[in-house]
Amino acid sequence: MSETPGISPLSADDQEPLRVVLAKLGFDGHDRGLKVVARTLRDAGMEVIYLGLRQTTDSIVAACEQEDADVIGLSMHNAGHLTLAPRMVQAVEEAGLGVPVVIGGIVPAEDVTVLIEAGVAAVLGPGASTEEVVAAVRAAVARQSPVR
Amino acid sequence: MSAPSLDELFESARTGNRRALGRLLTMVERQDDNAVMVSERAHRDAGQARVIGVTGAPGSGKSTITGRLAAVSGAARPAILAIDPSSPLTGGAILGDRIRMDNNVSSSTFIRSMATRGHAGGLAVAVPDAVRVLDAAGCDPIIVETVGVGQVEVTVAAAADTTVVVVTPGWGDAVQANKAGLLEVADIFVVNKADRPDARGARRDLELMLDLGHRGDWRAPIVLTTATEGEGIDDLWSEIERHTSYLHHSGELIRRRCRRRRSEVADRIELGLRDRALRIIDDQSGESAMVRVERHELSPAAAAEQLLATLIPDNPPKE
Ligand code: B12
Ligand SMILES: Nc1nc2c(ncn2[C@@H]2O[C@H](COP(=O)(O)OP(=O)(O)O)[C@@H](O)[C@H]2O)c(=O)[nH]1
Ligand SMILES: [Mg+2]
Numbered sequence: 001m002s003e004t005p006g007i008s009p010l011s012a013d014d015q016e017p018l019r020v021v022l023a024k025l026g027f028d029g030h031d032r033g034l035k036v037v038a039r040t041l042r043d044a045g046m047e048v049i050y051l052g053l054r055q056t057t058d059s060i061v062a063a064c065e066q067e068d069a070d071v072i073g074l075s076m077h078n079a080g081h082l083t084l085a086p087r088m089v090q091a092v093e094e095a096g097l098g099v100p101v102v103i104g105g106i107v108p109a110e111d112v113t114v115l116i117e118a119g120v121a122a123v124l125g126p127g128a129s130t131e132e133v134v135a136a137v138r139a140a141v142a143r144q145s146p147v148r
Numbered sequence: 149m150s151a152p153s154l155d156e157l158f159e160s161a162r163t164g165n166r167r168a169l170g171r172l173l174t175m176v177e178r179q180d181d182n183a184v185m186v187s188e189r190a191h192r193d194a195g196q197a198r199v200i201g202v203t204g205a206p207g208s209g210k211s212t213i214t215g216r217l218a219a220v221s222g223a224a225r226p227a228i229l230a231i232d233p234s235s236p237l238t239g240g241a242i243l244g245d246r247i248r249m250d251n252n253v254s255s256s257t258f259i260r261s262m263a264t265r266g267h268a269g270g271l272a273v274a275v276p277d278a279v280r281v282l283d284a285a286g287c288d289p290i291i292v293e294t295v296g297v298g299q300v301e302v303t304v305a306a307a308a309d310t311t312v313v314v315v316t317p318g319w320g321d322a323v324q325a326n327k328a329g330l331l332e333v334a335d336i337f338v339v340n341k342a343d344r345p346d347a348r349g350a351r352r353d354l355e356l357m358l359d360l361g362h363r364g365d366w367r368a369p370i371v372l373t374t375a376t377e378g379e380g381i382d383d384l385w386s387e388i389e390r391h392t393s394y395l396h397h398s399g400e401l402i403r404r405r406c407r408r409r410r411s412e413v414a415d416r417i418e419l420g421l422r423d424r425a426l427r428i429i430d431d432q433s434g435e436s437a438m439v440r441v442e443r444h445e446l447s448p449a450a451a452a453e454q455l456l457a458t459l460i461p462d463n464p465p466k467e
Contacts, residue, residue, distance in 0.1 A: 016178055017239055017263070042240035047263050050244040059250060065166035066260055068174040097167075 030077035057091035100140035176277035197288035201308030212375035215249030227287035
C-alpha cells in the first residue's frame with residue numbers, strides 16, 4: 001500500500017505498544033464482541049483507541065491519522081460486511097494510511113475469501129480465542145510493515 | 149520514498165495535516181532520540197496557545213465536557229489531549245475518551261489519546277512535549293484531560309495555564325482526604341451531572357471549602373453543568389476566558405509558565421540522572437562499590453555518596 005508522499009513510517013521498535021483503532025461501522029448495535037476484543041488487546045499490551053458504535057469510514061480514517069494508529073479493527077454483525085469492509089479498505093488506501101484492516105463478527109465462511117481478496121487482512125468469527133485475536137492483529141501489522 | 153525532514157513535518161502539521169501532526173506526537177510520546185529534536189523544533193514556535201487542563205475522578209464527565217468545550221470555544225483549530233493510565237501489568241491501555249467527544253466536536257478538532265506508559269516520570273515529560281507540538285502546529289486552545297486527582301494529576305495540572313476540576317454531586321464524601329490538593333490545583337470548579345439530585349449541595353460544599361482555604365486574588369468560580377445536554381458549557385467557557393484574561397493582566401501567566409518550565413527541566417534532569425545512576429552502578433567503579441556493599445564493608449548510603457561524586461564532581465563525599 002502506498003504512503004502519502006512525504007511521511008514515511010517511523011523506525012520500527014517492538015518496545016513500543018501497537019496502537020489499535022476499534023470501531024463499528026454504520027448501524028449495528030452489537031458491541032459486546034468489540035468490547036471483549038478491546039480488553040483482549042489491552043491485556044496483550046496494546047493501546048486500544050476505542051471509537052465504539054456508529055462510526056463512518058471518514059471518522060475512522062480521521063481517528064487513525066490523529067492517533068497514528070498501526071491497525072484498524074472492525075466488528076460487523078449486520079450483514080453489511082461485503083459492502084462496508086471493502087469500503088473501509090478503500091478509504092484507508094485513498095488516505096494513504098498504509099494500515100491493515102482486521103475484521104470480526106458474523107461473516108459467513110463463503111464471504112471470507114471475498115473480503116481477503118478485497119484487501120482485508122484477517123477475518124475472525126464467533127468463538128475466536130484470545131490467542132487467535134491477538135495473533136491476527138499482530139500478524140496483520142507485521143505483514144504491512146515487515147520491519148515491525 | 150525519502151523520509152520527510154522535521155521542518156516538512158511541522159510545515160504540514162501547521163497547515164492542518166492530521167497525519168503529520170499525529171506522527172510528530174508519536175515521536176515525542178516515544179521519548180526516543182527523535183523526541184529531543186521534535187521538542188526543540190516545537191519549542192521555537194510554541195507559547196501561543198491557551199492550555200486548559202480538565203481533571204477529576206473517572207466517570208465524572210471530563211471527556212464529555214472536554215468535547216463540548218472544544219465545540220463552544222469557537223476556535224478554528226482546537227486540540228484535545230486525552231490521557232489515560234496504562235495497565236501496570238501488561239503496558240496496554242483502553243483509550244475510550246473519544247466516544248464521549250466525537251459526537252460533539254467538529255472535524256477541525258484534533259483529538260489525541262495518550263496512555264501513561266508507566267515509565268517513571270514519563271508522563272510528566274511526554275505531556276508538556278505533546279502540548280508543545282500541538283501548540284507549534286497552531287492548535288488553540290489545547291485541552292488536556294487527565295484522570296483523577298492525585299500525584300500524577302497534580303503534575304499534569306501543572307502543565308496547564310487554567311485547570312478545571314470536575315466533581316459530581318456527592319463528591320465530598322469521596323475525596324474527603326484530598327480537599328487541600330483540589331484547592332491547590334483548581335482555577336475553576338465544575339459540578340457536572342447537575343441533572344442529578346443535590347448538585348446544589350455539592351456547590352455549597354465547594355463554597356465552604358473555598359471560604360476557608362482560598363488564597364490570592366483569584367477565587368475559583370463554581371460552574372454547574374449537565375455536559376450530556378451541553379448545559380452550563382457556555383458559562384464554563386466564559387469562566388475560562390475570564391481566567392485567561394486574569395492570567396494576562398496579573399502577570400500570573402508569565403509566572404506560571406516560568407514555574408512550569410523550571411519543573412520540566414528539573415524533571416528532565418531527574419530522569420537523566422536516574423539513567424546515569426543505573427549505568428554507573430553497572431560500570432567498574434560502581435561494581436567495586438557494590439561488591440563492598442555486599443560484603444557489608446560499605447553501606448548503601450555511603451556507596452551512593454561515592455558514586456554521586458563521580459556524577460556531580462562539586463558534591464564531594466562527606467567524610
Ligand atoms: C447478543 C446479541 C444481540 C444483542 C447485542 C448486545 C450488544 N450490545 O452487543 C442484542 C439483543 C441487542 C441484539 C440485537 C439484534 N441482533 Co443480535 N445477536 C446477539 C448474539 C446472540 C450474540 C452476539 C455476541 O455478543 N457474541 C459474543 C461476542 C463476544 O462474540 P462476537 O461478537 O462474535 O466476537 C468474537 C469474534 O467474532 C471476534 N471479533 C468480533 N469483533 C472483532 C473485531 C476484531 C478487530 C477482531 C480481531 C475480532 C473480533 O472476537 C470475538 C471474541 O471471540 C448473536 C448470535 C451469535 N451467535 O453471534 C446475534 C446476532 C449477531 N444478532 C442478529 C440480529 C439479526 C440482531 C437484530 C437485527 C434483531 C434480532 N434478530 O434480534 C438486532 C439488531 C440490533 C442492532 N441495533 O444492531 C443476527 C445477525 C445476522 C447477520 N449478521 O446475518 C445474529 C447472528 C443472530 C442470528 N443468528 O440471527 N443482538
Ligand atoms: N447524567 C449525566 N451523565 C453524564 C453527564 N456528563 C457525563 N455523563 C455520563 O457519565 C459517563 C462518563 O462520562 P465521561 O465524559 O466519559 O467521563 P470521564 O471518565 O470523566 O471522562 C458517561 O456515561 C456520560 O454520558 C451529565 O451531565 N449528566
Ligand atoms: Mg474520559
